[in-house]
Amino acid sequence: MKPVTLQDIADQLGISVTTVSKALKDYPDVSAKTKALVKELATTLNYKPNAFAVNLRTKESKTVGLIIPVIVHHFFSNVIKGIIAEAEAKGYLVIILQSNERYDMEKKHLDLLMNQRVDGIMISLANDTVDFKHLNDVIAADKPMIMFDKIAKTVNCSKVIIDDRQAAYDATQHLIDIGCQRIAHFRGSLLPQNSIDRFLGYRKALRDNDIPYDASLVYICECDDLSFEEGQNNARQLLLDHNDVDGIFINTDLVAIGAISEFNKQGIKIPEQISIVGFSNWFMSSIISPSLTTIDQPGLEMGRSVFKQLYKEIQQLKRDEKVDYQQIVLPTQLIQRDSTLKVK
Amino acid sequence: MKPVTLQDIADQLGISVTTVSKALKDYPDVSAKTKALVKELATTLNYKPNAFAVNLRTKESKTVGLIIPVIVHHFFSNVIKGIIAEAEAKGYLVIILQSNERYDMEKKHLDLLMNQRVDGIMISLANDTVDFKHLNDVIAADKPMIMFDKIAKTVNCSKVIIDDRQAAYDATQHLIDIGCQRIAHFRGSLLPQNSIDRFLGYRKALRDNDIPYDASLVYICECDDLSFEEGQNNARQLLLDHNDVDGIFINTDLVAIGAISEFNKQGIKIPEQISIVGFSNWFMSSIISPSLTTIDQPGLEMGRSVFKQLYKEIQQLKRDEKVDYQQIVLPTQLIQRDSTLKVK
DNA sequence: TTTTTTACCGAAAACGTTTTCGAAAACACC
DNA sequence: GGTGTTTTCGAAAACGTTTTCGGTAAAAAA
Structure with missing residues (x-):
């Protein structure tokens, strides 16, 4: 008993x-x-x-916290998987909280984790987080914290990201390489850094290739639960607005798949009339018809990398060494499939 | 500092x-x-x-554990979301572990959670779990535990499930109602209870309608990461084996979508030649063409219900009341779309 | 004034570990 | 038999909180 x-x-x-x-x-x-x-x-x-007694004595809980915008999401659930796998290997348990893309939740959850005295925190920011005080408080309290994917550049801590800008550049460059001249972009909402970076990569590729940037070719979608419909809607609107677009770089695979379904319905031939590049390499991208050229965003790898860095900092702190913040950029890769013409 | x-x-x-x-x-x-x-x-x-000190004194951690076969999975990630939402409302944190469908991991993780002295445990079993000693140990230690979705019927604790058998019966009955006479079944692997139950529901519907059961119409797929391909393969094999099948009840939407893609490729008209019913109501089912008739499996609701029951038992235990085990069966619903003929 | 009640405070034990430090016991050596 | 060394053990403090119980002082009643 x-x-x-x-x-x-x-x-x-x-x-x-x-x-x-x-x-x-x-x-x-x-x-x-x-x-x-x-x-x-x-x-x-x-x-x-008794874990409580041990923790009280040793002042470590062998527990880390994870705050994530959404769980039901291909990329993020892969990150979770990677983090848990790596944490388990080191004997750490992971407490997961979901911000639902809301700043107030994010703040509250950060507080919960600090109260729980987790040994470290991993966080990917909510879309509407613009104030970073709660993050700086964590750092001020000397609690190891790693930001990943959706980060705040100005906060001074380790970060694990992909080079969104470069990846978007590669995607756009690919479209240019196969001969596209009027390239549209379906971007994510305005705030989050990676949505901005992907847009900047797109624009830079155009500029480097002397293709004029046309703001009317950029469509916004919020990329929430209705991404698929947004893809359809944007595709429909695009066809009404322009008749000369021959390529689209799309912020997210699901939106791209929505667009493809709309083009299929309207009899637009992909890739002959319009080439499409997505982003994230969701497993459905290889399955749909035509299969989707996309940027591989390594969620599992990111998760592993995030925890490894956190673990390193926890150890450094324990040994009273100086923790050195790292900015880890994971490689992305363009995966060419049937939604873009073959390179000549 | x-x-x-x-x-x-x-x-x-x-x-x-x-x-x-x-x-x-x-x-x-x-x-x-x-x-x-x-x-x-x-x-x-x-x-x-200091949470450690408080816990040591009060003997409760305000923390619960969740063991789940896979995280990167539409249904399960919805369950996680539901659990976390409900737990947060009651001030509880959730530690998540993934068994990867392996019994030894499941056992190890259960041990970890017991050591951590979580206030309660929620678990969905791995496919190859056949020995239930580790589960009975938890119950013997008077630790509240809820099993959900993939359960062991013989273990004496609360359970939250759907009526897989009835749902499968409904799906098969629907096929019969629209006129199908030779109905195949793509089932999941042999061990897990819900895969068995769905098969039994299928068979019972046939029997109740005086349709002879034909074992050669039942195809097995493991439903792991390659579900889509399994759907394609089974569909291909089915066309070789039989030329008179007019309906299929498929264990999982992703497999069903694979099958549809194969039928599309081979020029088989859905639903005119073959009607298809899936299972789970994955969001892609409404998106593909033709859209998939399926059984809605309420993951979010299940998650909420699981934590609510756990919370109830934690309270009962705290007040030294008798905890009464519940078997909660959540309703499922047939969602008719374009992959089955309309009822006449 | 004395007695009783009320309001406010604090000493101390307890939760279960970990770790320091001193002491006892055992052994070795001359 | 004395001295020094090694082996083995345990008392006690500490981690930070909660809660019981008793005590003092002020207020109310006598």
Whole structure:
């Protein structure tokens, strides 16, 4: 019924708690005989150290926190998987909270994790987070924190990201390479940094290739639960607005798939009339028809990398070393499929 | 730097820790004046109670554990979302672990959560779990535990499920209602209970309608990461094996979508030649062409329900009441779309 | 004034560990 | 048998909180 404690073992063996504790942790100053006795009784009684007491003493919880905008999302759920896998390997548990893309939730959850005294925090920002005080508070409290994917550039901590700008540049350049001249862009909402960066990459590619930038070719979608419909709508609107577009770089695969379905419905040939490049390499992209050329965004790898960096900083802090913040940029890759013409 | 404690506040105010503690918790035996003083200093010092110490004293962690076969999965990530939302509302944090459909991981993680002394556990079983000792151990330790979706019927605890058998029956009956006579079934792997139940529901519907059961019409797929391809392969094989099949009930939407893509490719008209019903109501089902008739499996609702039941049992345990185990069956619903003929 | 009540405060134990430090016991050596 | 060394053990403090219980002072009643 009641969980068994060191005291229980000590009583049964007629020795002190001290010796029991040391026996279980293989201290050199306890005899082999008593060690064996203690360990045996501990397993038969199924002794489990009380985590609270251990934490209180040692001041570490072997627990880390994760704050993420959405869970039901291909990329983020892969990140979660990567983090949990790596954390488990190091004996850490992960507490997950979801901000639902809302700043006030994000702040509240950060507070919860600090109260819980997790050993470190991993966070990807909500779309509407513009004030970073809550993040700087964490850093001021000397709590290791890693930001990933959706980051705040001005906050001074380690970050794991992809080079959104370069990836978008590559995507756009690919469209140009296969001969596209009027290239539209379906971008994400205005605030988040990666949506901005992808737009900038798109524009830079145009400029580097002496293709004039035309703001009327840029369409915005919020990329929430209705991404697919947004893709359809934007595609429909695009056809009404312009008749000379021959390529589109789209912020997210799901939006791209919506666009493709609309073009299919309207009899627009892909890639002959319009070539399309998506972003994220969602597994459906290889499955739909035509399959979608896209940028591979390595969620699992990012998760692993995030926890590894956090772990490194936790260790550094424990050893009173200077923690050195890293900016880790994971490579992305253009995956060419049937939604873009083959390079000549 | 160092987190502020009750002692710090007491020292600065020249009073005792006892009074500080009581003031913060609004005990009646501390004057309004000191209460105000304490609370003010607490907020200016940004005092946060040390969770370890509180837990050690009160013996509850305000933390619950979740063990789930896979995270990157539409249904399960919705369950997670539901659980976290409900837990947060009650002030609980959720530790998530992933068994990767493996029994040994499941067992290890259960152990981790017990060591961590979470207040309760929610679990959906791995496919290859056939021994239930680890689960009974949890119950024997009087730790509240809820099983959901993939459950062990013989383990004595609360469960939240859908009626897989009835849902499968409804799906098959729908095919019969629209005139199908040779109905195939793509089932999941042999072990998990819900895969079995869906098969049984399929068979019962046939029997109740005097349609002979033909084992050669049942195809198995493991429903892992390659579900889509399995759907394609099964569809291809089915066309080779039989030329008279006019309806298929498929264990999972993703497999069904694979099958549809294969039928599309081979020029089989859906629903005119073959009607198809899927399972789970993945959001892509409404998006593909033809859209997929399916059974709605309410993941978010299940998550909420799971935590609510867990919370109830935690409260009952705390009040030394008898915890009464519930078997909660959530309703499913057939969603008719374009992959099945309209009812005449 | 004395007694009783009320209001307010604090000492101390407890939760279960970890770790320091000193002491006892056992052994070795001369 | 004395001295020094090694081995083995345990007392005690500490981590930060909660809660019981008793005590003092002021207010109310006598």
